[in-house]
Amino acid sequence: MAVKLFLIRHGESDGNVQRKFSGFKDVDLTEKGIWQANRLARRLEGVQVDAVYCSDLKRARHTAEIIFGDRGKDIVASPNLREINFGIWEGMTFEEIKLREGAKFTSWMKNPDEKTIIPQGESLAILNERVMNEVNRILQEHKNEEKDKTIAIICHGGAIRIILCNALNLELKNLWFIKQNSTALNIIEYYDHKGVISLLNDTSHLEDWWERGLKINPEKKKDE
Amino acid sequence: MTIKLLLIRHGESEDNVQRKISGFSNVNLTEKGVWQAKKLKYRLKDMPVDIVYCSDLKRAIHTTNIVFGGRGIDILQKPNLKEVYLGDWESRPFEEIQSREKDRYTSWFENPDEKASAPRGESLADFNDRVMTEVNNILQKNNHGEKDKTIAIVCHGLAIRIVLCNALNLELKNIWYIKQKSTALNIIDYNGSKRFVSLLNDTSHLEDWWKKN
Numbered sequence: 001m002a003v004k005l006f007l008i009r010h011g012e013s014d015g016n017v018q019r020k021f022s023g024f025k026d027v028d029l030t031e032k033g034i035w036q037a038n039r040l041a042r043r044l045e046g047v048q049v050d051a052v053y054c055s056d057l058k059r060a061r062h063t064a065e066i067i068f069g070d071r072g073k074d075i076v077a078s079p080n081l082r083e084i085n086f087g088i089w090e091g092m093t094f095e096e097i098k099l100r101e102g103a104k105f106t107s108w109m110k111n112p113d114e115k116t117i118i119p120q121g122e123s124l125a126i127l128n129e130r131v132m133n134e135v136n137r138i139l140q141e142h143k144n145e146e147k148d149k150t151i152a153i154i155c156h157g158g159a160i161r162i163i164l165c166n167a168l169n170l171e172l173k174n175l176w177f178i179k180q181n182s183t184a185l186n187i188i189e190y191y192d193h194k195g196v197i198s199l200l201n202d203t204s205h206l207e208d209w210w211e212r213g214l215k216i217n218p219e220k221k222k223d224e
Numbered sequence: 225m226t227i228k229l230l231l232i233r234h235g236e237s238e239d240n241v242q243r244k245i246s247g248f249s250n251v252n253l254t255e256k257g258v259w260q261a262k263k264l265k266y267r268l269k270d271m272p273v274d275i276v277y278c279s280d281l282k283r284a285i286h287t288t289n290i291v292f293g294g295r296g297i298d299i300l301q302k303p304n305l306k307e308v309y310l311g312d313w314e315s316r317p318f319e320e321i322q323s324r325e326k327d328r329y330t331s332w333f334e335n336p337d338e339k340a341s342a343p344r345g346e347s348l349a350d351f352n353d354r355v356m357t358e359v360n361n362i363l364q365k366n367n368h369g370e371k372d373k374t375i376a377i378v379c380h381g382l383a384i385r386i387v388l389c390n391a392l393n394l395e396l397k398n399i400w401y402i403k404q405k406s407t408a409l410n411i412i413d414y415n416g417s418k419r420f421v422s423l424l425n426d427t428s429h430l431e432d433w434w435k436k437n
Contacts, residue, residue: 043433168401174393179413179422189403198403200424209267210434 003142005195006049006152007160007186010063011036016182019093023086023121023158029062036183036206037066043185043205047150049073053138054154055081063183064154080134083156087121114172124162124172131159132166139190160186167195181206227366230273230376231384231410234287235260240406243318247310247345253286260407260430261290267409267429271374273297277362278378279305287407288378304358307380311345338396348396355386363414384410391421 011033015022029037044067054064056077064075089097097105108116114124122130135153142149153163157180165172167188179201180186187199204210235257239246253261268291278288280301288299313321322329325343332340338349346354359377366373377387381404389396391412403425404410411423428434 046433168392168394169398170392170394177392177419177421179420181422194401196401196403198405198425201422202426202428204426204428205434209270 001143001146002148003139003190004148004150005139005188005190006044006047006150007163007188008040008063008067008152008154009157009160009180009182009184010055010057010059010154011066012182013059015091020091021086021089021094021097023083023090023156024057025086025090026058029059033059033063033182034066037063039205040183040185041067049152050149051138051142052076052152052154053078053081055079055083055156055159057082057156060154060156064152067154068152078134080130081153081155081159082130084124084127084158085118085121087118089118089121109176112173112175124175127158128162128166128172131155131162135163135166143190160184163188164197164200167197225367225370226372226416227363227414228372228374229363229387229412229414230268230374231387231412232264232287232291232376232378233381233384233404233406233408234279234281234283234378235290236406237283239315244315245310245313245318245321245342247307247314247342248281249315250282253283257283257287257406258290261287263429264407264409265291268292273376274373275366276300276376276378277302277305279303279307279380279383281306281380284378284380291378292376302358302362304354305377305379305383308348308351308382309346310342313342313345333400336397336399348399351382352386352390352396355383356390359387359390384408387412388421388424391419 011029013022013027013029013033015025015027017030049068052064052068052073052075054060054075054077056079061077068075112124117123138151142151160180161175161178164178164186165175181201181203184201184203185199186201188195189198235253237246237253237257238251239249241254273292275297276288276292276299278284278299278301280303285301292299328343332342336348339347341347362375366375384404385399385402388402388410389399405425405427408425408427409423410425413420413422
């Protein structure tokens with residue numbers, strides 16, 4: 001049977017606002033990040049999920065709590081779903097890293113070689129192996145059953161891009177062509193071994209087209 | 225300057241409902257397809273769009289007129305934005321092809337290489353050239369001046385997947401790993417030499433989570 005996998009990026013974090021690289025660094029959500037997670041919680045209210053997993057970093061756990069905390073389900077936190085370990089780049093801004101590393105860094109951002117290991121950190125290949133082992137284990141655990149299942153994983157921009165790359169069969173060096181905003185919702189539908197991407201980087205819960213539409217023109221609702 | 229490219233699939237068509245294969249077949253939208261397009265119009269009503277291009281097939285033109293008509297912006301029809309030509313399979317039921325021409329069906333719908341095609345149809349590689357030449361022309365034409373631009377292209381499921389594959393650098397053989405529903409909204413942002421797929425197969429305008437609150 002099919003497994004529907006919801007991949008959710010955490011809300012805005014302190015690191016995001018300060019434009020600092022945070023991978024393993026355990027930063028908190030900002031107030032805006034909490035607001036974003038609440039919007040997504042509202043959006044997903046009516047959606048049944050069979051199991052929820054998250055990275056064990058605070059920004060992911062907090063986001064998961066807000067969205068799925070009141071459902072009486074375990075939220076399983078795993079260190080394997082963490083963001084890439086940025087090593088010596090942790091806590092530095094884009095500009096600071098550029099100053100320190102020069103062309104090496106810009107080429108990593110533009111056309112990353114998956115084997116390049118960030119000093120004291122990870123390479124994309126290492127991240128890929130760590131995250132995909134965990135995701136495949138989770139998928140394995142939930143398949144071979146009678147019914148379709150819906151699983152949610154709340155983690156990080158880099159980790160989610162890796163999972164999407166694997167489903168698409170896209171080489172990891174292309175991962176920056178995929179955008180991931182705060183509380184982005186992505187969906188992969190797995191049939192047997194094949195994954196189909198059915199949603200990518202959707203943040204319509206943060207938009208106001210629907211809210212404004214309903215407020216300004218309540219008549220509209222009847223037309224629909 | 226940046227270009228925001230909205231890629232929109234047409235609403236549900238008669239062939240979609242009857243589970244028939246349509247490429248060049250010039251079928252109409254269903255009532256549901258019209259409703260879907262109206263929902264998208266509502267969603268996009270406050271989004272400024274500079275120019276709209278669409279395929280010259282009825283289902284795309286009709287969708288375009290519903291979503292963007294009445295805005296006073298140019299709508300240009302482009303024959304090269306048509307769906308892939310499916311030769312002898314046009315207008316025939318999926319199930320019939322699947323059972324009678326199993327290998328050919330699989331090599332197109334499940335496991336295509338660039339040379340794959342329907343019998344007497346267009347190959348994936350030729351289709352890619354046709355669509356990307358047009359899309360690159362459109363991007364080129366709009367890539368001048370200081371002003372950021374938003375362009376909409378309204379066309380078809382496989383044509384949109386082609387544009388997304390090119391943006392992602394994804395080999396065409398992986399094309400079916402991407403889903404496209406009726407009136408799906410996709411966005412690619414072009415910023416100088418950089419580009420991002422920033423939305424894919426979003427149909428939240430057809431959902432009802434936001435109505436309940």
